[in-house]
Amino acid sequence: MPRTKEQYEQMRSATKEKIQTAAMQLFVQKGFGSTNVQDIADAAEISIGLLYRHYKSKEQLFNELVDFALAGMIQQMEYFESNEVSPKQALDQFVHEIYNDMRTGEQFANLLILMQQSFLTGGGAAVNHVEVTRVSEQLFRATAKLITRGQEQGQFRSGNPHEMVVLFYSTIHGLAAMKMMLQHNFQMPSPAALNSFLYKEGE
Amino acid sequence: MPRTKEQYEQMRSATKEKIQTAAMQLFVQKGFGSTNVQDIADAAEISIGLLYRHYKSKEQLFNELVDFALAGMIQQMEYFESNEVSPKQALDQFVHEIYNDMRTGEQFANLLILMQQSFLTGGGAAVNHVEVTRVSEQLFRATAKLITRGQEQGQFRSGNPHEMVVLFYSTIHGLAAMKMMLQHNFQMPSPAALNSFLYKEGE
DNA sequence: TTTTATAATGAGTAAAAACTCACTCAAAAA
DNA sequence: TTTTTGAGTGAGTTTTTACTCATTATAAAA
Numbered sequence: 065m066p067r068t069k070e071q072y073e074q075m076r077s078a079t080k081e082k083i084q085t086a087a088m089q090l091f092v093q094k095g096f097g098s099t100n101v102q103d104i105a106d107a108a109e110i111s112i113g114l115l116y117r118h119y120k121s122k123e124q125l126f127n128e129l130v131d132f133a134l135a136g137m138i139q140q141m142e143y144f145e146s147n148e149v150s151p152k153q154a155l156d157q158f159v160h161e162i163y164n165d166m167r168t169g170e171q172f173a174n175l176l177i178l179m180q181q182s183f184l185t186g187g188g189a190a191v192n193h194v195e196v197t198r199v200s201e202q203l204f205r206a207t208a209k210l211i212t213r214g215q216e217q218g219q220f221r222s223g224n225p226h227e228m229v230v231l232f233y234s235t236i237h238g239l240a241a242m243k244m245m246l247q248h249n250f251q252m253p254s255p256a257a258l259n260s261f262l263y264k265e266g267e
Numbered sequence: 268m269p270r271t272k273e274q275y276e277q278m279r280s281a282t283k284e285k286i287q288t289a290a291m292q293l294f295v296q297k298g299f300g301s302t303n304v305q306d307i308a309d310a311a312e313i314s315i316g317l318l319y320r321h322y323k324s325k326e327q328l329f330n331e332l333v334d335f336a337l338a339g340m341i342q343q344m345e346y347f348e349s350n351e352v353s354p355k356q357a358l359d360q361f362v363h364e365i366y367n368d369m370r371t372g373e374q375f376a377n378l379l380i381l382m383q384q385s386f387l388t389g390g391g392a393a394v395n396h397v398e399v400t401r402v403s404e405q406l407f408r409a410t411a412k413l414i415t416r417g418q419e420q421g422q423f424r425s426g427n428p429h430e431m432v433v434l435f436y437s438t439i440h441g442l443a444a445m446k447m448m449l450q451h452n453f454q455m456p457s458p459a460a461l462n463s464f465l466y467k468e469g470e
Numbered sequence: 471t472t473t474t475a476t477a478a479t480g481a482g483t484a485a486a487a488a489c490t491c492a493c494t495c496a497a498a499a500a
Numbered sequence: 501t502t503t504t505t506g507a508g509t510g511a512g513t514t515t516t517t518a519c520t521c522a523t524t525a526t527a528a529a530a
Contacts, residue, residue: 065472065473065474065475065527065528065529065530066421066474066475066476066526066527066528066529067475067476067477067526067527067528068528070478071527071528072475072477075476075477075478076304076476076477079477079478093387094387094388095298095299095301095387095388096298096299096300096301096302097297097298097299097300097301097302098298098387098388099300099301100516100517100518101518101519102515102517102518105371110478110479111478111479111480111517112480112518112520112521113478113480113519113521114477114478114479116518117477117478117520118522121519122517122518122519122520138309142357147527156489157454157492166318171275172432175330180444180447180448181298183447183448184296184297184301185298185301186297197448200448200449201452218479223460226454227454227457227460228454228456230391230445230449230453230454230456230458230460231438231442231456231460233441234438234441234444234445235434235437235441236441236454237441237444237445238436238437238438238440238442238444239433239434239437239441241383241437241440241441242436242437242440244383244386245383245386245400245403246400246403248308249404249431250433251429251434252432252435253430253434254430255425256364257430257431257434257464258434258462260465261460261464268497268498268499268500268504268505269497269498269499269503269504269506270496270497270498270504270505270506270507271498274498275505275506275507278506278507278508278514279506279507282507301488302487303486304487304488304489305487305488313508313509314508314509314510315489315490315509315510316490316491316508316509316510317507317509319488319489319490320508321509323489323491324488325487325488325489335499363500381508384494385522402513440489
């Protein structure tokens with residue numbers, strides 16, 4: 065006699081999405097500690113009570129968002145490890161995706177900032193922190209292998225692959241931070257500039 | 268009959284420094300919102316009361332630390348504008364300082380992270396935010412001029428100077444963030460790698 | 471119109487955190 | 501030994517914020 069299972073399911077997932085969107089925005093904008101649940105509820109246009117029907121704590125909500133970022137990293141890592149395309153193609157694609165996303169939106173930048181915040185958040189009490197570190201290391205290793213292969217094939221500059229990986233992700237992460245700070249004054253550098261330090265001149 | 272002015276002054280500045288050191292550490296480590304004044308007082312080995320004799324609020328303390336970072340940026344900017352050395356020398360020196368600081372300590376990285384946090388902190392209520400943006404823009408402009416001069420003198424790669432500046436500072440900032448995240452797993456890339464995208468091959 | 475299952479509400483509560491203030495402490499000189 | 505002055509204290513107060521729960525709203529079907 066009441067609504068169907070599917071209807072309820074649809075309602076729930078709709079509000080969950082509103083919460084996630086609002087929370088992501090606010091956590092990135094103000095930080096975990098300076099964001100309060102009332103703000104999140106207001107931004108999502110729901111009541112605090114409803115927020116707590118979906119997440120048992122502010123921390124759990126934050127963790128779920130971090131998990132999205134982790135899932136994205138794992139997916140990227142798996143693609144790098146699949147060897148479907150050449151190292152240069154793989155990194156060009158990756159940089160291109162980032163470029164497009166960061167020019168037109170902020171999805172990607174937000175996930176990176178959130179990831180960084182997961183290291184601040186409690187100092188120990190919060191978050192799976194360990195999981196984040198583990199996945200990051202995996203992605204770094206996968207990317208280093210890619211670079212090594214690229215060097216063997218002769219398209220990439222020589223240099224310590226691990227060092228190059230750190231520099232690569234630092235640059236991307238730094239761009240996300242700059243975008244957040246400079247807002248509309250931020251001008252995304254071209255993909256070519258972004259990975260020029262990886263490739264030999266002219267490649 | 269009590270202590271001299273100088274003695275009191277010395278006592279005050281000693282505790283002030285303890286507060287600043289502790290606060291810097293904690294703000295960078297846990298973020299403004301997740302750091303509480305009790306923690307800061309404990310880390311500085313003083314009472315909360317004494318902390319409030321030096322700073323009228325947690326926010327004011329944070330702002331003073333941000334001001335240190337701003338002062339550093341202004342100093343750097345003035346050096347860039349003084350034209351005491353060639354563009355390449357100026358940037359090489361700068362990168363070298365960063366390299367040394369980030370290999371052996373965390374002073375520099377901490378200031379950058381703090382700067383980023385000044386954008387999160389209240390979302391508007393807190394911090395001089397506007398001041399930070401203004402000084403950043405000034406430093407960016409000064410650095411862009413330096414790059415332009417370097418290009419005219421033929422040592423620098425061609426490319427949009429503003430774009431190169433954004434990439435340059437993004438990379439540095441990203442390295443600071445990486446250092447904070449990876450902790451002892453972080454391996455600082457060499458100065459040569461760091462600014463290779465600025466210079467022509469072989470310069 | 472009534473029943474029913476679950477979404478949605480928000481005042482209320484408890485815990486945490488920012489901040490105050492009446493007091494003690496320390497050491498130099500009278 | 502006493503006086504003086506400002507540093508230093510931390511229990512206590514106020515404010516903020518995370519979280520609860522008794523209650524209401526909704527819409528499909530009987």
